[in-house]
Amino acid sequence: MYPSEYLYSREHEWVHVQDDVCTLGITEFAQQELGEVVFVELPEVGQVFDTGDEVGTIESVKAVAEIFTPVAGEVVELNDAVVDDPELINEDPHGEGWLIKLRFSSAADLKDLMNAEQYEEFVKSGEA
Amino acid sequence: MGSDNLERTPLYACHVELGARLVDFAGWEMPVQYTGVIEEHRAVRTAAGLFDVSHMGEVRVRGAGAEAFLQRLTPNDVAKLVPGRAHYSGLLTEEGTYVDDLLVYRLAADDFLVVVNASNAPRDFAWIAERAGGEVEVTDECDRWALIALQGPKALEILEPLAPGASALRYYGFRQGTVDGRPALISRTGYTGEDGFELYVDPEHAVALWRRLVDAGAAPAGLGARDTLRLEAAMALYGHEIDEKTTPWEAGLDWVVKLDKGDFSGRAALVAQKEAGAPRRLVGFEVEGRGIARQGHTVLAGGTAVGVVTSGTWSPTFEKALGLAYVPPALAAPGTALTLDVRGKALAARVVPTPFYRRAK
Numbered sequence: 001m002y003p004s005e006y007l008y009s010r011e012h013e014w015v016h017v018q019d020d021v022c023t024l025g026i027t028e029f030a031q032q033e034l035g036e037v038v039f040v041e042l043p044e045v046g047q048v049f050d051t052g053d054e055v056g057t058i059e060s061v062k063a064v065a066e067i068f069t070p071v072a073g074e075v076v077e078l079n080d081a082v083v084d085d086p087e088l089i090n091e092d093p094h095g096e097g098w099l100i101k102l103r104f105s106s107a108a109d110l111k112d113l114m115n116a117e118q119y120e121e122f123v124k125s126g127e128a
Numbered sequence: 129m130g131s132d133n134l135e136r137t138p139l140y141a142c143h144v145e146l147g148a149r150l151v152d153f154a155g156w157e158m159p160v161q162y163t164g165v166i167e168e169h170r171a172v173r174t175a176a177g178l179f180d181v182s183h184m185g186e187v188r189v190r191g192a193g194a195e196a197f198l199q200r201l202t203p204n205d206v207a208k209l210v211p212g213r214a215h216y217s218g219l220l221t222e223e224g225t226y227v228d229d230l231l232v233y234r235l236a237a238d239d240f241l242v243v244v245n246a247s248n249a250p251r252d253f254a255w256i257a258e259r260a261g262g263e264v265e266v267t268d269e270c271d272r273w274a275l276i277a278l279q280g281p282k283a284l285e286i287l288e289p290l291a292p293g294a295s296a297l298r299y300y301g302f303r304q305g306t307v308d309g310r311p312a313l314i315s316r317t318g319y320t321g322e323d324g325f326e327l328y329v330d331p332e333h334a335v336a337l338w339r340r341l342v343d344a345g346a347a348p349a350g351l352g353a354r355d356t357l358r359l360e361a362a363m364a365l366y367g368h369e370i371d372e373k374t375t376p377w378e379a380g381l382d383w384v385v386k387l388d389k390g391d392f393s394g395r396a397a398l399v400a401q402k403e404a405g406a407p408r409r410l411v412g413f414e415v416e417g418r419g420i421a422r423q424g425h426t427v428l429a430g431g432t433a434v435g436v437v438t439s440g441t442w443s444p445t446f447e448k449a450l451g452l453a454y455v456p457p458a459l460a461a462p463g464t465a466l467t468l469d470v471r472g473k474a475l476a477a478r479v480v481p482t483p484f485y486r487r488a489k
Contacts, residue, residue: 057471
């Protein structure tokens with residue numbers, strides 16, 4: 001269910017690190033909790049964020065969820081497809097439903113994240 | 129997720145079996161969705177949906193003094209309500225504000241069933257019971273009734289074979305008969321903007337009836353779809369459009385208030401507010417920018433807050449964000465541009481006529 005090459009936050013974001021750029025999205029658990037996504041707001045390319053900053057919002061019919069970045073860095077790419085077609089987040093949260101790519105400033109942030117196994121446990125534990 | 133101490137309706141096992149997502153709603157463990165809000169919403173608009181609304185509260189008011197008592201207690205004209213008809217009304221404070229909104233069913237000359245919101249049921253019962261005297265008997269019947277709403281353009285087609293004669297009921301008409309051989313109060317009412325029925329049945333028959341209606345083609349629909357459906361139909365929801373601070377004039381529910389019927393709770397205050405003019409009006413709006421305004425977001429004019437959003441959602445029918453808001457009368461005309469403060473960001477919206485959705489007759 002949760003790709004082993006990704007890292008996961010307690011706020012239910014995933015990041016996929018490739019060199020100095022990481023791709024960020026929300027997890028399968030998060031999309032299920034949220035329900036059908038109807039609206040996505042993303043930041044702009046070039047914006048710089050600190051660890052834990054809000055980088056956008058995802059809205060379903062019933063709820064709004066803020067997206068927080070678990071790593072500090074500069075936005076280098078946006079997934080325009082999810083803005084036009086928000087249900088991609090429901091259909092493929094770990095793939096085509098990715099949100100942004102960040103060039104991260106410090107690898108130290110990654111140490112606080114969970115691996116797939118730990119995240120799965122976290123979700124199952126009911127603390128999530 | 130603490131599900132301790134939550135009440136469950138007689139249909140709880142059906143919801144679990146259907147894989148519903150259950151949430152705490154007014155102290156009840158209720159299905160918010162089964163397959164998805166949008167899909168359930170569309171099923172109700174295009175075919176038929178089935179809602180468990182057994183959490184609603186029922187209060188029986190009986191006796192020789194029942195009509196006079198309800199006339200004094202509620203703003204609509206109970207004298208004009210004939211047995212076999214229901215009407216929409218409210219419980220108002222002496223200030224003319226809402227304790228709750230409700231339906232009154234006239235079962236017989238001296239026998240009424242009052243149906244109230246789950247969130248207010250204990251308070252409503254106390255409010256009614258405290259004011260009853262003389263030849264009026266007030267009974268809490270919340271546990272006596274399960275309530276299933278069958279709503280949508282195919283509702284009649286599904287119900288008629290199980291309840292022959294259902295088609296003879298007019299809007300807001302009801303009769304005590306049977307559905308699939310089980311005693312039921314069959315009411316042509318609803319909260320979705322569609323044709324449909326609300327079926328009041330003995331709790332022990334609820335599961336069998338629910339399954340029968342699902343087998344006949346009604347799609348289970350949760351409270352999520354119920355909310356988007358009622359909002360498209362611009363129907364008020366207690367705690368959103370109406371509460372103890374709002375009057376029927378402000379909420380656009382003028383038609384519920386019959387000032388010429390004699391005195392009733394809140395009448396003097398409503399007469400005064402009618403003369404002075406309501407300080408705010410409930411309007412419908414469509415969002416023109418990108419985003420969704422929701423309850424509690426403020427309406428801005430010249431940088432200051434002048435109103436508040438009472439309900440807002442993404443509309444599955446119109447595929448855009450819309451909602452209801454209180455605004456000063458000067459901003460209430462359709463076409464007026466509004467600015468909404470959505471989490472610190474300005475969102476453009478425009479006042480539009482309500483209801484947003486009106487079914488084809």
